[in-house]
Amino acid sequence: MAAAASSSVPTPTHFVLRLISRKTVLVGLLALLTIAVVAILAPVLAPYAPNKLSVVNRLKPPGATFWFGTDEFGRDVFSRTIYAGRLSLLVGASVVTFAAIFGVALGLIAGFFKRLDTPIARIIDAMMAFPDILLAIALVAALGPSLLTVIIALGIVYTPRLARIVRASTLVIRELPYVEAARALGVPTWRIMTRHVLRNLVSPILVQATFIFAYAMLAEAGLSFLGLGVSPEIPTWGTMIAAGRQYIGQADWMTLFPGIAIIVSVLSLQMVGDGFRDLLDPRLRKDL
């Protein structure tokens, strides 16, 4: 019994322990935590205001006064980078929340009600046929660039990903005997959907959400780089790289540090997501 049991559903604490016992997950989690804390404490940690201009200190290389150097207006790159982190995390978190709410709702409805399945599934497929960034660009262009539209556009782009996973799993779970048992007891449909189906979907949703978080941060940087995101004076990693592009020969630190910030945060999210997925997929579970 024990062998079969441990592979099915671990208790929450047990799960977290096994998760952080993997080095990649632990490193990823620590990196994410650091980034989040630094971003949240940016007003305290930043040595300068992110938009403080200083003509004398234009394009200064990294050193003791300006750790990451300065940009073409003499603004401190370190301060701007950590301030930009707040926005990137905000966008990532908002997009994940948006996609989770709509993706889960659509997926559950499509998986549960046969009549609505075909229309919803077709729309999901149609949306997934577009490349992510292209669809986001089109949506931002249609809605007009602002922080809110970036979040909405990316939310719409990533909703089908979650909806598809939730739909597929719902189709499997709704046929399981424990759902049938609930129906035999006369449990109302909405309770079956939440209590029996959604509860068993928490893990795959969490895995996908981690990846969407990473993609959303990356996509936001891409949109900002293309000038379709937030206005250029607001520091985001994307706008910083876009601005630094012109000076890449003289001041590569302007693009290097925000670039590293993107790489580290996306990589650490992917590491955590991979660990999650491996732990939930018995075929990929190794040393644990």
Add this chain to the structure above:
Amino acid sequence: MSGKDVLLQVDNLTKNFQTGSGIVKAVDGVSFDVKRGTIVGLVGESGSGKTTAGRCTLRLIEPSGGRLLYDGVDLRNLSEREMRAYRRRLQIVFQDPYSSLNPRLRVEDIIGEALDTHGLAKGTARRDRIAELLSRVGLNPDHARRFPHEFSGGQRQRIGIARALAVEPEFIVADEPVSALDVSVQAQVLNLIQDLQKSFGLTMLFIAHDLAVVEYLCDEVVVMYLGRVMERGPSRSVYAKPRHPYTQALLSAAPVPDPKAGRQRVVLKGDIPSPMNPPSGCVFRTRCPFAIAECAQVVPSFDAVGHQHHVACIRHSDPEVISQGHQL
């Protein structure tokens, strides 16, 4: 046994499944009665439609035709809402003790859901009732806060039984409740079912493919093949004098725990035909050792061959078929 009224009357029950390549008649005109306080065994090999028939009687699968008279009311005429009230009276125990319990819920919530849905108990009363149910099915009441994966197959099946009993049903469909369990555990769970049936006066439809289990447990037996009933009657009569060649073949395949017992075996040729394209006349004729040309033309009617013992075979009174039944 006599004088008991009929609690469930299944009349001409039909279930068709629409598939890409045609209509599958999973259940085709099945009729039988279940008397109050008795256990009726529904037997047949895989694909005979016995599980579908069981699900249809609870409307977990919507039947395509026929009547389901339960205590005088046709369940098929009830709306979704009206049916919900009846759900308290009709319950089911599943075959697979693993997939029939939600892995994310604690035992107390699995059983408690039954109580909550019908507003049967709250707070302390709910806790007491769950403890009572657990001990009634032979589990430790202190284990209410555990998750299903912490139990063995037999224990999980007991949890499933406790869930069904929680709403104090009159009628339970037991869908092969022991076939997924170890042989050593099977007997324990069967004894539990029999004990509960007696003490609560339950009426049961016991679906199985193990004839020995059915003989031990059931008052009456219904033999299904390819969606149709081949033979039905009191267990004693059917087991002593099986009149349908299919029943005879099933009985001859059941192992006898006596190494010296010699017996004639009826070995069936081939597999069960596709229900999408069933044979004409008697559906069993393609595998029947006694089949004659006429079997392909005539759909056999249900003939009484004893007290409440009916058989659907045109040769049921042929001495050859009868003597085959006696040799088993």
